[in-house]
Amino acid sequence: MNSRAPKARWTGSLAAAAALLLTGAGAGAAAAGPAAGAAPSSAGATAVGWRALGLAVSPEGTKAYVVAADRSGPRTPVVLRTVDLRTGAVVAELPLAEDGTAGKPVVSQDGRRLHVVVADRLVTVDTAAGTVLSSTPAPDQTRPAGWAPGALTGLAVSPDGSKVYAGQNGPAADGQGVLPGRILVFAADRGAFTGALPLRGHGVNGLALQAGGAAAYAATDLGVEHLDTTTPAPTVLRPVERLGAATELAASPDGLRVYALGAQASAGTGYAVNTVTDVARPVFTFANAPADLHYVAVSPDGGRLYLLKDSWTPQASVLAYDTATDANLPGETLTGFGLDGVSAAAVAPGGHALLLAGIRGDGSYLRTVAL
Secondary structure (H helix, E strand, C coil): CCCCCCECCECCCHHHHHHHHHHCCCCCCCCCCCCCCCCCEECCEEEEECEEEEEEECCCCCEEEEEEECCECCECCEEEEEEECCCCEEEEEEEEECCCCECCCEECCCCCEEEEEECCEEEEEECCCCEEEEEEECCCCCCCCCCECCCEEEEEECCCCCEEEEEECCCEECCCEECCCEEEEEECCCCEEEEEEECCCCCEEEEEECCCCCEEEEEECCEEEEEECCCCCCEEEEECECCCCEEEEEECCCCCEEEEEECHHHCCEEEEEECCCCEEEEEEECCCCCCCEEEEEECCCCCEEEEEECCCCCCCEEEEEECCCCEECHHHCEECCCCCEEEEEEECCCCCEEEEEEEECCEEEEEEEEC
Protein backbone atom coordinates (compact mmCIF):
# COMPACT_ATOMS: atom_id res chain seq x y z
CA MET A 1 0.00 0.00 0.00
CA ASN A 2 1.31 3.42 -0.92
CA SER A 3 2.36 5.10 2.32
CA ARG A 4 1.29 8.46 0.91
CA ALA A 5 -2.26 7.33 0.29
CA PRO A 6 -4.68 9.99 1.52
CA LYS A 7 -6.83 9.44 4.52
CA ALA A 8 -10.51 9.05 3.80
CA ARG A 9 -12.09 12.39 2.99
CA TRP A 10 -15.06 12.45 5.33
CA THR A 11 -18.10 14.42 4.32
CA GLY A 12 -18.49 15.41 7.99
CA SER A 13 -21.85 13.70 8.35
CA LEU A 14 -24.23 11.58 6.34
CA ALA A 15 -26.18 14.77 5.65
CA ALA A 16 -23.16 16.06 3.77
CA ALA A 17 -23.11 12.81 1.84
CA ALA A 18 -26.60 13.60 0.62
CA ALA A 19 -25.38 16.99 -0.57
CA LEU A 20 -22.73 15.23 -2.62
CA LEU A 21 -25.24 12.80 -4.06
CA LEU A 22 -28.02 15.26 -4.81
CA THR A 23 -25.96 18.19 -6.11
CA GLY A 24 -23.23 16.22 -7.85
CA ALA A 25 -20.52 18.07 -5.93
CA GLY A 26 -17.11 16.48 -5.82
CA ALA A 27 -14.75 15.70 -2.98
CA GLY A 28 -13.95 19.36 -2.42
CA ALA A 29 -17.51 20.24 -1.39
CA ALA A 30 -17.91 21.85 2.01
CA ALA A 31 -18.87 19.41 4.76
CA ALA A 32 -22.10 20.00 6.59
CA GLY A 33 -22.31 19.71 10.37
CA PRO A 34 -24.15 16.89 12.13
CA ALA A 35 -27.85 16.96 11.33
CA ALA A 36 -30.36 17.71 14.06
CA GLY A 37 -32.05 14.55 15.25
CA ALA A 38 -29.43 12.25 13.75
CA ALA A 39 -29.12 8.74 15.10
CA PRO A 40 -26.50 7.98 17.79
CA SER A 41 -23.15 7.85 16.07
CA SER A 42 -19.42 7.40 16.52
CA ALA A 43 -17.27 10.18 15.00
CA GLY A 44 -19.94 11.16 12.51
CA ALA A 45 -21.05 7.61 11.72
CA THR A 46 -24.55 6.19 12.16
CA ALA A 47 -25.03 3.15 14.40
CA VAL A 48 -26.69 0.36 12.39
CA GLY A 49 -26.64 -2.66 14.72
CA TRP A 50 -24.28 -5.22 16.12
CA ARG A 51 -22.85 -6.57 12.85
CA ALA A 52 -23.58 -5.08 9.42
CA LEU A 53 -24.02 -7.92 6.92
CA GLY A 54 -24.91 -6.08 3.72
CA LEU A 55 -25.51 -2.63 2.29
CA ALA A 56 -27.38 -1.10 -0.65
CA VAL A 57 -28.22 2.46 -1.70
CA SER A 58 -31.53 3.65 -3.15
CA PRO A 59 -31.40 4.62 -6.85
CA GLU A 60 -31.87 8.33 -6.10
CA GLY A 61 -29.16 8.20 -3.43
CA THR A 62 -31.14 9.47 -0.45
CA LYS A 63 -31.41 6.24 1.54
CA ALA A 64 -29.05 3.49 2.60
CA TYR A 65 -30.39 0.04 3.41
CA VAL A 66 -28.29 -1.88 5.94
CA VAL A 67 -28.95 -5.53 6.75
CA ALA A 68 -27.57 -6.21 10.21
CA ALA A 69 -27.44 -8.94 12.82
CA ASP A 70 -28.29 -7.86 16.36
CA ARG A 71 -27.62 -9.69 19.62
CA SER A 72 -30.47 -11.06 21.73
CA GLY A 73 -29.10 -13.61 24.18
CA PRO A 74 -27.92 -16.63 22.18
CA ARG A 75 -29.80 -15.48 19.07
CA THR A 76 -28.82 -13.06 16.32
CA PRO A 77 -31.98 -11.45 14.91
CA VAL A 78 -31.64 -10.08 11.36
CA VAL A 79 -32.95 -6.53 10.88
CA LEU A 80 -33.17 -4.21 7.88
CA ARG A 81 -32.40 -0.61 8.87
CA THR A 82 -33.10 2.33 6.56
CA VAL A 83 -30.82 5.35 6.97
CA ASP A 84 -31.91 8.73 5.62
CA LEU A 85 -28.69 10.09 4.14
CA ARG A 86 -30.03 13.65 4.33
CA THR A 87 -30.15 13.54 8.14
CA GLY A 88 -28.00 10.55 9.12
CA ALA A 89 -30.93 9.09 11.05
CA VAL A 90 -32.20 5.54 11.09
CA VAL A 91 -35.77 6.14 9.93
CA ALA A 92 -37.08 2.57 9.75
CA GLU A 93 -36.35 -0.85 11.21
CA LEU A 94 -37.83 -4.05 9.79
CA PRO A 95 -37.22 -7.45 11.42
CA LEU A 96 -36.40 -10.09 8.79
CA ALA A 97 -35.67 -13.18 10.90
CA GLU A 98 -35.55 -14.11 14.57
CA ASP A 99 -32.14 -15.74 14.17
CA GLY A 100 -29.63 -16.34 11.41
CA THR A 101 -27.48 -14.57 8.89
CA ALA A 102 -27.99 -12.70 5.64
CA GLY A 103 -26.27 -11.55 2.47
CA LYS A 104 -25.93 -8.39 0.43
CA PRO A 105 -29.27 -6.80 -0.53
CA VAL A 106 -30.15 -5.66 -4.05
CA VAL A 107 -32.63 -2.89 -4.90
CA SER A 108 -34.72 -2.70 -8.07
CA GLN A 109 -33.98 0.18 -10.43
CA ASP A 110 -37.25 1.89 -9.56
CA GLY A 111 -36.39 1.63 -5.86
CA ARG A 112 -39.69 -0.05 -4.95
CA ARG A 113 -38.35 -3.47 -3.99
CA LEU A 114 -35.40 -4.72 -1.98
CA HIS A 115 -34.34 -8.38 -2.11
CA VAL A 116 -32.00 -10.14 0.29
CA VAL A 117 -31.05 -13.71 1.20
CA VAL A 118 -31.81 -14.45 4.85
CA ALA A 119 -30.68 -17.96 5.84
CA ASP A 120 -32.37 -20.31 3.33
CA ARG A 121 -34.97 -17.80 2.12
CA LEU A 122 -35.23 -15.01 -0.41
CA VAL A 123 -36.95 -12.08 1.30
CA THR A 124 -38.62 -9.30 -0.70
CA VAL A 125 -39.36 -5.94 0.95
CA ASP A 126 -41.64 -3.12 -0.15
CA THR A 127 -39.31 -0.17 0.50
CA ALA A 128 -42.07 2.46 0.56
CA ALA A 129 -44.33 0.61 2.99
CA GLY A 130 -41.48 -0.92 4.97
CA THR A 131 -43.09 -4.36 4.92
CA VAL A 132 -42.03 -7.86 3.94
CA LEU A 133 -43.90 -8.90 0.78
CA SER A 134 -42.61 -12.47 0.68
CA SER A 135 -40.17 -14.81 2.39
CA THR A 136 -39.64 -17.74 0.06
CA PRO A 137 -37.51 -20.84 0.70
CA ALA A 138 -35.42 -22.14 -2.17
CA PRO A 139 -36.97 -25.09 -4.01
CA ASP A 140 -35.54 -28.42 -3.00
CA GLN A 141 -32.51 -29.84 -4.80
CA THR A 142 -32.16 -33.39 -6.01
CA ARG A 143 -29.65 -34.97 -3.67
CA PRO A 144 -28.74 -38.26 -1.99
CA ALA A 145 -30.32 -39.08 1.35
CA GLY A 146 -28.57 -37.29 4.19
CA TRP A 147 -27.11 -34.55 2.00
CA ALA A 148 -27.87 -30.93 2.88
CA PRO A 149 -29.19 -28.47 0.28
CA GLY A 150 -26.83 -25.72 -0.82
CA ALA A 151 -26.96 -22.21 0.56
CA LEU A 152 -28.41 -19.31 -1.39
CA THR A 153 -25.65 -16.86 -2.33
CA GLY A 154 -25.46 -13.81 -4.63
CA LEU A 155 -28.42 -11.94 -6.15
CA ALA A 156 -29.08 -9.82 -9.23
CA VAL A 157 -32.33 -8.12 -10.27
CA SER A 158 -33.50 -7.51 -13.85
CA PRO A 159 -33.73 -3.88 -15.03
CA ASP A 160 -37.55 -3.96 -14.99
CA GLY A 161 -37.57 -5.54 -11.53
CA SER A 162 -39.67 -8.51 -12.62
CA LYS A 163 -37.01 -11.18 -12.05
CA VAL A 164 -34.43 -11.87 -9.40
CA TYR A 165 -31.57 -14.26 -10.14
CA ALA A 166 -30.22 -16.13 -7.12
CA GLY A 167 -27.13 -18.29 -6.95
CA GLN A 168 -27.34 -21.50 -4.95
CA ASN A 169 -24.48 -23.79 -4.01
CA GLY A 170 -24.79 -27.46 -4.77
CA PRO A 171 -25.83 -30.03 -2.16
CA ALA A 172 -23.06 -31.31 0.08
CA ALA A 173 -22.36 -33.94 2.72
CA ASP A 174 -19.48 -34.05 5.19
CA GLY A 175 -16.87 -36.49 4.00
CA GLN A 176 -18.90 -37.51 0.95
CA GLY A 177 -18.40 -34.72 -1.54
CA VAL A 178 -20.41 -32.06 -3.31
CA LEU A 179 -22.74 -31.68 -6.29
CA PRO A 180 -23.10 -28.81 -8.82
CA GLY A 181 -24.88 -25.58 -7.94
CA ARG A 182 -27.45 -23.63 -9.92
CA ILE A 183 -29.03 -20.28 -10.75
CA LEU A 184 -32.63 -19.84 -9.61
CA VAL A 185 -35.15 -17.46 -11.19
CA PHE A 186 -37.58 -15.69 -8.87
CA ALA A 187 -40.69 -13.93 -10.19
CA ALA A 188 -40.97 -10.81 -8.04
CA ASP A 189 -44.65 -10.15 -8.75
CA ARG A 190 -45.63 -13.73 -7.85
CA GLY A 191 -43.22 -14.21 -4.98
CA ALA A 192 -42.22 -17.61 -6.33
CA PHE A 193 -39.25 -19.39 -7.88
CA THR A 194 -40.07 -20.26 -11.50
CA GLY A 195 -36.96 -21.80 -13.02
CA ALA A 196 -33.43 -23.11 -12.49
CA LEU A 197 -30.20 -23.46 -14.46
CA PRO A 198 -27.64 -26.10 -13.36
CA LEU A 199 -24.01 -24.95 -13.49
CA ARG A 200 -20.70 -26.80 -13.63
CA GLY A 201 -19.31 -25.57 -10.33
CA HIS A 202 -20.44 -26.45 -6.82
CA GLY A 203 -19.92 -23.04 -5.23
CA VAL A 204 -21.92 -20.25 -6.90
CA ASN A 205 -20.54 -16.88 -5.89
CA GLY A 206 -21.14 -13.52 -7.54
CA LEU A 207 -23.72 -12.61 -10.19
CA ALA A 208 -23.64 -9.61 -12.52
CA LEU A 209 -26.15 -8.48 -15.14
CA GLN A 210 -24.93 -6.67 -18.24
CA ALA A 211 -26.43 -3.30 -19.08
CA GLY A 212 -29.95 -3.93 -20.38
CA GLY A 213 -30.22 -7.26 -18.59
CA ALA A 214 -30.11 -9.50 -21.69
CA ALA A 215 -27.10 -11.41 -20.38
CA ALA A 216 -25.51 -12.23 -17.05
CA TYR A 217 -22.32 -13.67 -15.63
CA ALA A 218 -22.06 -16.16 -12.79
CA ALA A 219 -18.85 -16.80 -10.83
CA THR A 220 -18.27 -20.32 -9.52
CA ASP A 221 -15.44 -22.41 -8.12
CA LEU A 222 -14.83 -23.78 -11.63
CA GLY A 223 -14.89 -20.50 -13.53
CA VAL A 224 -17.18 -17.78 -14.83
CA GLU A 225 -20.17 -18.60 -17.05
CA HIS A 226 -21.78 -16.24 -19.57
CA LEU A 227 -25.57 -16.64 -19.41
CA ASP A 228 -28.40 -15.71 -21.76
CA THR A 229 -31.22 -14.21 -19.68
CA THR A 230 -33.67 -13.48 -22.51
CA THR A 231 -35.46 -16.80 -21.96
CA PRO A 232 -37.76 -17.68 -19.00
CA ALA A 233 -34.93 -19.72 -17.49
CA PRO A 234 -31.35 -18.59 -18.30
CA THR A 235 -29.09 -20.73 -20.47
CA VAL A 236 -25.31 -20.99 -20.60
CA LEU A 237 -23.78 -19.35 -23.66
CA ARG A 238 -20.15 -20.23 -22.93
CA PRO A 239 -17.49 -20.13 -20.20
CA VAL A 240 -15.10 -17.21 -19.91
CA GLU A 241 -11.67 -18.13 -21.27
CA ARG A 242 -8.46 -17.69 -19.27
CA LEU A 243 -10.32 -17.34 -16.00
CA GLY A 244 -10.67 -20.01 -13.34
CA ALA A 245 -12.47 -19.85 -10.01
CA ALA A 246 -13.86 -16.44 -9.13
CA THR A 247 -15.84 -14.80 -6.35
CA GLU A 248 -17.29 -11.30 -6.84
CA LEU A 249 -18.31 -9.67 -10.12
CA ALA A 250 -19.13 -6.13 -11.26
CA ALA A 251 -20.35 -5.02 -14.69
CA SER A 252 -19.35 -1.78 -16.40
CA PRO A 253 -22.23 0.63 -17.24
CA ASP A 254 -21.59 0.34 -20.98
CA GLY A 255 -21.93 -3.45 -20.87
CA LEU A 256 -18.55 -4.04 -22.53
CA ARG A 257 -16.70 -5.41 -19.49
CA VAL A 258 -17.30 -7.48 -16.40
CA TYR A 259 -14.71 -7.39 -13.63
CA ALA A 260 -14.04 -10.52 -11.58
CA LEU A 261 -12.06 -11.26 -8.44
CA GLY A 262 -10.11 -14.48 -8.79
CA ALA A 263 -10.25 -17.29 -6.23
CA GLN A 264 -8.22 -20.37 -5.34
CA ALA A 265 -5.16 -20.45 -7.63
CA SER A 266 -6.12 -16.99 -8.96
CA ALA A 267 -6.67 -15.40 -5.54
CA GLY A 268 -5.25 -11.89 -5.33
CA THR A 269 -5.87 -11.19 -9.02
CA GLY A 270 -8.59 -9.10 -10.64
CA TYR A 271 -9.70 -9.65 -14.23
CA ALA A 272 -11.54 -7.70 -16.89
CA VAL A 273 -13.79 -9.85 -19.08
CA ASN A 274 -14.47 -8.67 -22.62
CA THR A 275 -18.20 -9.35 -22.98
CA VAL A 276 -17.93 -9.62 -26.77
CA THR A 277 -15.22 -12.29 -26.84
CA ASP A 278 -15.59 -13.66 -23.27
CA VAL A 279 -11.83 -13.58 -22.84
CA ALA A 280 -10.40 -12.36 -19.52
CA ARG A 281 -7.24 -10.36 -18.96
CA PRO A 282 -5.58 -9.60 -15.60
CA VAL A 283 -6.01 -6.03 -14.38
CA PHE A 284 -4.03 -6.38 -11.16
CA THR A 285 -2.18 -9.05 -9.19
CA PHE A 286 -1.03 -8.80 -5.59
CA ALA A 287 2.22 -10.57 -4.75
CA ASN A 288 1.05 -11.67 -1.33
CA ALA A 289 -1.80 -13.89 -2.49
CA PRO A 290 -4.25 -14.86 -1.30
CA ALA A 291 -5.10 -11.24 -0.65
CA ASP A 292 -8.16 -10.07 1.26
CA LEU A 293 -10.05 -8.45 -1.63
CA HIS A 294 -13.77 -7.65 -1.63
CA TYR A 295 -16.52 -5.40 -2.96
CA VAL A 296 -15.28 -4.81 -6.48
CA ALA A 297 -17.33 -1.97 -8.01
CA VAL A 298 -17.34 0.25 -11.09
CA SER A 299 -18.10 3.96 -10.94
CA PRO A 300 -21.36 5.05 -12.61
CA ASP A 301 -19.43 6.72 -15.43
CA GLY A 302 -17.34 3.58 -15.97
CA GLY A 303 -14.03 5.39 -15.49
CA ARG A 304 -12.95 3.85 -12.20
CA LEU A 305 -12.74 0.38 -10.74
CA TYR A 306 -12.85 0.30 -6.94
CA LEU A 307 -11.63 -2.48 -4.71
CA LEU A 308 -11.66 -2.93 -0.95
CA LYS A 309 -8.45 -4.45 0.44
CA ASP A 310 -7.76 -5.82 3.93
CA SER A 311 -11.41 -5.28 4.79
CA TRP A 312 -11.35 -7.18 8.09
CA THR A 313 -8.64 -4.97 9.61
CA PRO A 314 -8.31 -1.34 10.77
CA GLN A 315 -5.95 -0.94 7.79
CA ALA A 316 -8.77 -1.42 5.28
CA SER A 317 -8.29 0.64 2.13
CA VAL A 318 -10.12 1.36 -1.10
CA LEU A 319 -7.97 1.13 -4.22
CA ALA A 320 -8.82 2.87 -7.49
CA TYR A 321 -7.93 1.78 -11.03
CA ASP A 322 -8.32 3.62 -14.32
CA THR A 323 -10.53 1.37 -16.45
CA ALA A 324 -9.12 2.79 -19.70
CA THR A 325 -5.51 1.90 -18.86
CA ASP A 326 -5.77 -0.71 -16.04
CA ALA A 327 -3.43 1.57 -14.08
CA ASN A 328 -3.56 1.79 -10.31
CA LEU A 329 -4.14 5.35 -9.11
CA PRO A 330 -2.23 5.67 -5.80
CA GLY A 331 -3.33 9.28 -5.40
CA GLU A 332 -6.95 8.12 -5.18
CA THR A 333 -6.38 5.35 -2.63
CA LEU A 334 -8.43 5.89 0.52
CA THR A 335 -7.48 4.68 3.99
CA GLY A 336 -8.24 5.51 7.62
CA PHE A 337 -11.96 4.84 7.90
CA GLY A 338 -12.05 4.86 11.70
CA LEU A 339 -13.41 1.30 11.76
CA ASP A 340 -11.98 -1.95 13.10
CA GLY A 341 -13.02 -3.62 9.85
CA VAL A 342 -15.32 -3.07 6.88
CA SER A 343 -18.08 -5.62 6.27
CA ALA A 344 -20.06 -3.93 3.46
CA ALA A 345 -19.51 -1.22 0.87
CA ALA A 346 -21.41 0.48 -1.95
CA VAL A 347 -20.67 3.23 -4.47
CA ALA A 348 -23.48 5.78 -4.32
CA PRO A 349 -25.36 6.93 -7.43
CA GLY A 350 -23.43 9.68 -9.16
CA GLY A 351 -20.12 8.16 -8.10
CA HIS A 352 -19.10 10.99 -5.76
CA ALA A 353 -19.40 9.04 -2.50
CA LEU A 354 -18.65 5.62 -1.10
CA LEU A 355 -20.68 4.18 1.76
CA LEU A 356 -18.96 1.80 4.17
CA ALA A 357 -20.43 -0.23 7.02
CA GLY A 358 -18.15 -1.86 9.53
CA ILE A 359 -17.29 -2.76 13.08
CA ARG A 360 -16.19 -0.28 15.71
CA GLY A 361 -15.94 -1.73 19.21
CA ASP A 362 -19.17 -3.53 20.14
CA GLY A 363 -21.26 -2.26 17.23
CA SER A 364 -21.38 -1.51 13.52
CA TYR A 365 -21.55 1.92 11.91
CA LEU A 366 -22.29 3.44 8.53
CA ARG A 367 -19.79 5.99 7.22
CA THR A 368 -19.52 7.96 3.99
CA VAL A 369 -16.36 8.82 2.07
CA ALA A 370 -16.11 11.39 -0.72
CA LEU A 371 -14.50 9.91 -3.82
